[in-house]
Amino acid sequence: MRRPATVGTLGVVALAAGLLVAPQQASAAQIRIHDIQGSTRVSPLAGQAVTGVPGIVTGVRTYGSSKGFWFQDPNPDDNPATSEGIFVYTSSTPKVQVGDSVTVDATVSEYYPGGADTGVQSVTELTKPTVTVVSSGNAVPAPVVLRPRDIPSAYAPQAAGGDIEPLTLQPKKYALDLYESLEGMNVEIDNARVVGPTDAYSELWVTAKPDQNPTKRGGTIYENYNDPDSGRIQVQSLIPTTQAAFPQASVGDELTGATSGPLDYNQFGGYTIVANAIGALKSGGIQPEVTRKQHDDELALATYNVENLAPSDPDSKFTALANGVVHNLSSPDIVALEEIQDNDGATDDGVVDCDQTVGKFIAAIKAAGGPSYDWRSIDPVNDQDGGEPGGNIRQVFLFNPARVSFDDIPGGSSTSAVGVTKVNGKAQLTASPGRIDPSNSAWNASRKPLVGQFTFRGRTVFVIANHFVAKLGDQGLDSRFQPPTRSSEVQRIQQAQDENAFVKSLLAVDKHADVIALGDLNDFQFSPALKALTSGGVLKDLITTLPVKERYTYDYEGNSEVLDHTLTSPALRNPDYDVVHINAEFAHQTSDHDPQVVRVKP
Known part of the structure; x- marks a missing residue:
């Protein structure tokens, strides 16, 4: 994601320090993350200040212009349309760690990566935060495993006038609704086949539906406007390159085991697993093709x-x-x-x-x-x-x-x-x-x-x-x-x-x-x-x-x-x-x- 360079006046002290951290200082939880996320693409609390929002830190982004962290409520509600995770935008390097139990005072914002005029979806997030660390070393909420049978083949809902933002999410019916209902949450995909090769920005694409429109060489075919391939999802990494290099994967390769982390959304790839763990790379063995030589009369x-x-x-x-x-x-x-x-x-x-x-x-x-x-x-x-x-x-x-x-x-x-x-x-x-x-x-x-x-x-x-x-x-x-x-x-x-x-x-x-x-x-x-x-x-x-x-x-x-x-x-x-x-x-x-x-x- 690309971020504007300016921030508001509220929370300037917290932003300047990266985060205002007060260890062991608890606050009453009046609003939960699922209340902020709501059951549509836009938060019912957008623009409002919230206090004492509790959760466990699941991922920390220390690079780029979108520094911050994700945290998730370990006590979910019973509504599958409401996400239990959310991104906290800090602008400077966060001072929390994965496993920290925190409460957050912040403003609820809707951020359109790349600008609202591009047609992208928004990311519901918390801005201008003051963060209190309650405890550290806690178990991270178990990831939601994206299994092939759980991802709808239908890609997106349709709406009168075209704008699907106000629609109530139907995660069992549409893939875009499923991903939105998991925005900010810890998710996992297992033994994922690569369908888009690693690019210059250390990004690749996998499919969570390996049987969906496969190519002869391990990719996923785009056949028509009405049926986009719903299993595609981008993978980025939160792992420092000093610990592990990003896999250099080609189409048909496989990330064996679990690839997991918070589910983000960005202008350059839509829904993205920003991974804390990436599966081991297994080659699919494709080689550059060679065509035959023309005959004399060809x-x-x-x-x-x-x-x-x-x-x-x-x-x-x-x-x-x-x-x-x-x-x-x-x-x-x-x-x-x-x-x-x-x-x-x-x-x-x-x-x-x-x-x-x-x-x-x-x-x-x-x-x-x-x-x-x-x-x-x-x-x-x-x-x-x-x-x-x-x-x-x-x-x-x-x-x-x-x-x-x-x-x-x-x-x-x-x-x-x-x-x-x-x-x-x-x-x-x-x-x-x-x-x-x-x-x-x-x-x-x-x-x-x-x-x-x-x-x-x-x-x-x-x-x-x-x-x-x-x-x-x-x-x-x-x-x-x-x-x-x-x-x-x-x-x-x-x-x-x-x-x-x-x-x-x-x-x-x-x-x-x-x-x-x-x-x-x-x-x-x-x-x-x-x-x-x-x-x-x-x-x-x-x-x-x-x-x-x-x-x-x-x-x-x-x-x-x-x-x-x-x-x-x-x-x-x-x-x-x-x-x-x-x-x-x-x-x-x-x-x-x-x-x-x-x-x-x-």
């Missing part, structure tokens, strides 16, 4: 989001990406790259050229034993295509001139729209490389599709490299608004419609034209944007041809999902398509996206 195309690649990146990143292209992707004939930055990366100084970035990558591929790729791209207008400020990310075509030729047609620029003409009865681009409709508002602050005309074994092939607008601003699956609003979807639908119209213009000239559209579309195979892109049958989304358990290119919050796509026109029959899992499932990854390869016979 044209192999790949798409790969290389995650803000810039010359300033360490050589090890270039080497790892190059090894992926050469060894895991088996040196495709054409590689559509996304997120190639300009020559000085995120420095925002007007530079838009990317020849140094691409040249360094091509050299790394050659050093890894790959072909001597050539390349084509169009520089964007400075700071107009979104992405990291100053980075000027764009799509780039790499191609192996020993296998395929690029049909250079002058006239393409960052602001001019590519068109289609007829030459000798066949479709031809008016510019190659070119950009699709760059002045259309659908592409504002977003990458414009890059189109190239290639020749393979005498046959013309049209390739469109894409990077649709990101999901920034969308409400999360665990939003307090259900169903969550996907605000960014509106622009992706417009982008898809624009590109669909361009492909139709190609096929109107030559219905047998070989068209391949590929790249990071930032949306799911079942989304309205993909339906708009494939409208009229002009393109087929190849991810839908795979078995359901293999339909993913990305891992987000423990969901194995599709963001990257390869689509082909009807003339390209029987494409051989493969998502090559080398990144998204692994703790150590070169990019956060998995590349994919299609082999076709034009």
Whole structure:
């Protein structure tokens, strides 16, 4: 969680000291934690001062901007909707320990991590605290074990107007209600399978429902909007790194034994076990995949989001990406790259050229034993295509001139729209490389599709490299608004419609034209944007041809999902398509996206 830097005037002395501690000083318990938590998502006592609230300390957070502790009432009520635990925000390092029996005078607050306007749920907590330690070394309340059968498959309730905050919690009916009813309490998950790998912030995702929508390699598939995977839960750690390093886990690994601690909620992962104990890591054994080499009469195309690649990146990143292209992707004939930055990366100084970035990558591929790729791209207008400020990310075509030729047609620029003409009865681009409709508002602050005309074994092939607008601003699956609003979807639908119209213009000239559209579309195979892109049958989304358990290119919050796509026109029959899992499932990854390869016979 991220915290505001200021605090109120009440309790300033306590905050300045971390906590005001008066050992052995008891106070009358007038309000219990379950009274504060209430049976909805918002406390009935929000904004009120409470005194003498009793409980046992279950966890202490001494790092970050959200310092404080959790404590729990060892004498619960009989209402399953009311939590018995709560977080006490101290702002400075707490001076209590796990097992301390305490009473707390404080103000009841509702905190929206990341801001209420993002749609996140709130955390009921105590702020501006004065804490009295009554005794130490007490037994901590036993954790609630999250067993698969106890977690509802239904994810969230629905509400008129969308806001579920006022609804009475139904923990036996909805997973979000169950987790909210346990907010701040000590919980446990046993023998938990990892479904989201360890990230740079020492976080990972596990599932408490191991049989729910499993992937072929140990993850959890996200199949549709209406049925989010309810067993996913994030794991962080309260254990000092001097005592135990956070496990470096990949998808399919297992935390054997018990992982337990207070149940928190944060903007970066929703409900989270902030663990005092983490199970031992057992490898699931997944390995990076390798696709087969294309045959002589097959044209192999790949798409790969290389995650803000810039010359300033360490050589090890270039080497790892190059090894992926050469060894895991088996040196495709054409590689559509996304997120190639300009020559000085995120420095925002007007530079838009990317020849140094691409040249360094091509050299790394050659050093890894790959072909001597050539390349084509169009520089964007400075700071107009979104992405990291100053980075000027764009799509780039790499191609192996020993296998395929690029049909250079002058006239393409960052602001001019590519068109289609007829030459000798066949479709031809008016510019190659070119950009699709760059002045259309659908592409504002977003990458414009890059189109190239290639020749393979005498046959013309049209390739469109894409990077649709990101999901920034969308409400999360665990939003307090259900169903969550996907605000960014509106622009992706417009982008898809624009590109669909361009492909139709190609096929109107030559219905047998070989068209391949590929790249990071930032949306799911079942989304309205993909339906708009494939409208009229002009393109087929190849991810839908795979078995359901293999339909993913990305891992987000423990969901194995599709963001990257390869689509082909009807003339390209029987494409051989493969998502090559080398990144998204692994703790150590070169990019956060998995590349994919299609082999076709034009």
